[in-house]
Amino acid sequence: MELLRAGLEDPRAWKQAVDAVSSFLPEGVFYFTEEGARLSAIDPSQVVLVDFFAPKNVFTEYETADASIRVPLDLGEYTKILSRASTDDRLLMVLEDVNLFVALERSDGSLRREFYIPLMDVPDRGADISPTGGTVTVRLLARIFKDALKDAVLFSSAAVLVARGDVFMVEAKGQGGTARTVARRGENVSIEGGPEAVSMYSLPFLQNIVRPADPDSFVELSFGSDTPLKVSYAVGGVNLTFYLAHMIL
Amino acid sequence: MELLRAGLEDPRAWKQAVDAVSSFLPEGVFYFTEEGARLSAIDPSQVVLVDFFAPKNVFTEYETADASIRVPLDLGEYTKILSRASTDDRLLMVLEDVNLFVALERSDGSLRREFYIPLMDVPDRGADISPTGGTVTVRLLARIFKDALKDAVLFSSAAVLVARGDVFMVEAKGQGGTARTVARRGENVSIEGGPEAVSMYSLPFLQNIVRPADPDSFVELSFGSDTPLKVSYAVGGVNLTFYLAHMIL
């Protein structure tokens, strides 16, 4: 009996978004509801909360046998399968009793690749999303933020984000030197709220969080002074939101 | 005294085919005869028999001082030299007493690179090619077979090849899940013989065997139920044939 049937004509966005999530979560539970597919969980180190949401309209086929279908998966194995999808493959997922069936099909029907992965015994981790207390919201080109993080990582494993007036800065200090990116409000950077926000975050986590973002797309950062950071962006039609704990300045 | 003189205007096919052979055989004996150059040997693990044959017409220059010239080489060293050939290099090989002389020459004669490699003391391993008892012959686009092997390797180190009716399948099962490629008879797949063949083979060996095949060319697979597999294809004008032992299902 089919509990779920979900298809995507172009699996690229789904694949990239799942890949982003799997870099934090070894396993996870997707819930397929009338709104779409959601996965929310805290990473094992309790530093980042991941929220993945693919609205129903992203799918070209979408049927659920119940109001909410639970699909607990080994995200490592699932990602490996998705990594095998070509751009001209149609992706179909069907939930049967104890397996998720995944098919990759060429548009001309000549070739069909089938995968079965067993459902896992994954406990639901409470992942209630609470407001971050962010006082400033910075929206900027992903390329600029990614470059700033690469600069910062030269000298430290932590970066201080600063929003002040017309300026958003990423700073890192270490024994070898100091790196600071100064981005001014303009075409590629908008800053709202204020007057000031200053918080420190782990650089490896920040880099993993923004890795799948298209460099030419925008990412949104919300934070205050000594508060967690909320990062949101879309990959294709899939919305990714991350809440990252701050470090003590 | 020159025992052999063989030249190739474009060394690419020769280079790729020798590279394929050297991934199985650390050393080998080429025989240059009136028909062309052949190397047949069983790999040290006794799992795969390799047959390499470059017909005389592949060469732009070809002279042998005897009916059959034996050239025993360290294939690792020989491959390293060939890897240094550019597309605009002419390749010349001359057998002198105890060395194979290899020259790479630019067409305008401005640059000549010369290599000498000592002949090795390689015993002739009996490599009589015997029929495999294959009951089915599948001819398919190398790209499809390579992709199927990449899918399979996600979950196992062995794959089951199945030919049945209109369908050729590659299957692999492991703890993490199951992968199955289903290719139907059509433009890119032909299936002859039958009614059915099912055998299991080592995935790393299969992947090494087809690595040098151009993805847009065809490879031919002959096998039966619990029989060895014969794989043949051409790289440039060089014919490569592999006989791979099956595993117990």
Place this chain on the structure above:
Amino acid sequence: MELLRAGLEDPRAWKQAVDAVSSFLPEGVFYFTEEGARLSAIDPSQVVLVDFFAPKNVFTEYETADASIRVPLDLGEYTKILSRASTDDRLLMVLEDVNLFVALERSDGSLRREFYIPLMDVPDRGADISPTGGTVTVRLLARIFKDALKDAVLFSSAAVLVARGDVFMVEAKGQGGTARTVARRGENVSIEGGPEAVSMYSLPFLQNIVRPADPDSFVELSFGSDTPLKVSYAVGGVNLTFYLAHMIL
């Protein structure tokens, strides 16, 4: 107080030339004078003397507060910063009391990335450049020399350079075989002096020395029989000269 202010509209040549130097020298002292910026030092293994000189006209901005400004740096850290420059970044360096300030600025002023690296306590190593006693000067396309070194490294960690009559050769011998590049005087190779020069040098050092040279540019080699080798070439407007000790033949 600014002791030095030096800017480059296009930092690529500077970046590549510093990178070349840093592969031999973990730390070094730049002297900024009225002529330009120079760094001369012997590598820790005492095998190669490096001379880097960027004439003043390479810079688009150049001001020194004194006749000679000393800038001792950790070249590893400095190279990491330069590696972050994009082609559309303007590079600015300002020497303040104990830090070198480095800025990378987009032409439209929207983005500014700032770095501070502390000055190091680097002793001046005497690096008086003495004539090599080279009797032959070979000028050839960097691509040919780089290819010859790659051939040679297949069989040995040392190469013999030979200039004799119309021919320049690079030779290497090892247990696995022999490699020899024969380049004749012509469009891409000029040979002056003579009648003959034969010396042996370390291949890893030779490869590091020519790595940053554009394959389509020319490098100049001066050497005699059992003498050091002088290698010179330009990267952008920066002149690089290396003096490499010979090995006993």
